[in-house]
Amino acid sequence: MSFNCIVAQSGGPTTAINSSLAGVIHAAVNSKKVNKVFGSINGIQGVLNDNYVDLSDLFQDEKSINTLRVTPSMFLGSCRFKLDKDLTSPQYKQIFDFFEKKEIKAFFYIGGNDSMDTVARLARYARENDKDIKILGIPKTIDNDLVGTDHTPGFGSAAKFVASSLLDIAHDTYIYDKPSVTIVEIMGRNAGWLTAASALARNSYNMSPDLIYLPEVPFSRFEFLYDLKQTLKVKKNVIIAISEGIKDEYGHYLCEGNSSGTDSFGHSQLGGAAKALEHLVSTAVNCKVRSIELNVLQRSAMRSASKTDLDEAFSLGENAFDLALKGETGIMLTIQRDSQSPYVSSISYTDVANIANKEKQIPREWINERGNDVTEEMLAYLRPLIHGEPTLIYEDGLPVYMNIAHLTA
């Protein structure tokens, strides 16, 4: 007896989230037990609005699956949508009516913290109402802040973008004979994992970034200026990496004045921490000061993706399908690091209730005592995650991605 399944994506984009989608589709279309695999457009909203595509139809050949694996952002679109807290809300009935009508026996949700909350609620509803459907979460986030998993898909590629960009910025910085301070702002609201990855840019001739500031440690303007001046005494060109979410001793974001409100989850929309610091530095030191925001390319530039990351993301998707077949539900898949050198990882899973609405920050001992750099342990953790380069297909000088006409209308 065959059944249908449905998959959706939610939260912020990464370069690896489509690779997980490709993994689910690949496993589903190759399974004799599956009739159709649907894709809900704009996360769970597609289920609520009857807005979906037939993925079994769109991805019949390996070529399209392989193109999806190297397509950035989210083929199915996203949403930032919280389900009602009350499970008796008609929302839930509507969702499960849709599942029943479409003969859907498995729902896969690829997302971060907030999406795992949706998975937890739907799984609970299914259990409490005896619904015959498996609900599984597949992690993704460039922030690497999900608990229960060694790291998150999407993080390795973003980390590789950050590390390569810091190396390129170093080459761009050292060319002038005059002293300079360059401040690079990296994504990360409450967790500094991505900013920590800037330290991977260091090599035999490049010691920068010279100072690294993470949200895990309160930022002192006084100590920062002291450290900067000390560094400028021994080094002509100083490069500083900061998380967008660093806060001062009073818990205020550096960019507080520049805040542009909150998103629909109530998170502050950040941006401008580097600009704020640029102004501070300009008043304190007498040299060229510039700030650079690495911006959305951190999460969407496929040409900097990590093959290790994309392959793990694909494998998570495939494994999610297999676990659903085995009857698992209410879980989030996880990545385990089985060996550090050589790096070996495997796929496992955990109860999604252990994951939802929690945030994993960097352990304090992976940050140096002064709070302006990371330790060798941190670097050892990061290094394997950026390994390998995916093979992109280019046409007329640009990468070939999956057609997303269904989103651009």
Next chain:
Amino acid sequence: MSFNCIVAQSGGPTTAINSSLAGVIHAAVNSKKVNKVFGSINGIQGVLNDNYVDLSDLFQDEKSINTLRVTPSMFLGSCRFKLDKDLTSPQYKQIFDFFEKKEIKAFFYIGGNDSMDTVARLARYARENDKDIKILGIPKTIDNDLVGTDHTPGFGSAAKFVASSLLDIAHDTYIYDKPSVTIVEIMGRNAGWLTAASALARNSYNMSPDLIYLPEVPFSRFEFLYDLKQTLKVKKNVIIAISEGIKDEYGHYLCEGNSSGTDSFGHSQLGGAAKALEHLVSTAVNCKVRSIELNVLQRSAMRSASKTDLDEAFSLGENAFDLALKGETGIMLTIQRDSQSPYVSSISYTDVANIANKEKQIPREWINERGNDVTEEMLAYLRPLIHGEPTLIYEDGLPVYMNIAHLTA
């Protein structure tokens, strides 16, 4: 009888300027007529300060030449230094004394507008003072604003970065169900070539950027808001590409309030045009508005370089050496487009006096009448320049570049 030669780099970085340097070195070390090829550190300042490296020594094997070809920014460092206008200034005597002392018979200067002015002055001094040395200019600039050449090395790679980034940003933008305006700021002070390249991101499913604004056409806030609102009527997510240097009808930069002074050539230091426009749009339309500055990665991200660009840059370096051997001096090498389809280019040269201190803007007829887009002619000109991907060597997930320890001290 063998002689020595010297090469230097000046102005802003590009991903292709080291490829031209590699071309000069490759030709020189393989010539039996050359004893040593020196590299002056920090442009002409290295000659004035006796600060140089022995490149024949550093680049004895093909491997190091090939690594230099894919190293971004400037291996020899840069300067923004104007020679005295008066040729009787002791600066010139000092420079030519250095050349004589080191038995240097050829000087190659890789740079943009301002660097070609240096080449012109040195060539004139040599001629008027019967100095036995050839002075040659090799063009580079991401701005593509040098006259006398079909395009400039460095531009194709920057254009490819811009086009790929706009495609990635499109994938990042269309995922949400809600209307949005994304403003992308691209480098270009007075010439909009690089911003025009954003249009290459359009394909069968992506029509963005939807509006493109270049410095060649005065920017009207009134017409812009009208066009934006019209676009938002038919399209949910609007992406706008603007040059950092767009000016309003009164000749004021959009970012005037944000200007951070002038550089040592008296050029305004721009930045913040997108931010200024973001504020304008926020007051006029009721949807999510964000601005993205593509920043220095445009000129330094080797992973987005164009092979066509790097190969032409290398060939310019080789040809410069050959032309010096043939006795040419006071010239700048140029690229000619011999055929459009298939694209074929060749190297030529022109009197540097025809180049220095001139700027090539986009012809008005390559911009649409309304001044908010480019024409098919513009696109046909741009397309071949971004073709091909260089082969980078990766180690531990990061590209391997030439060691620039001589600059980072």
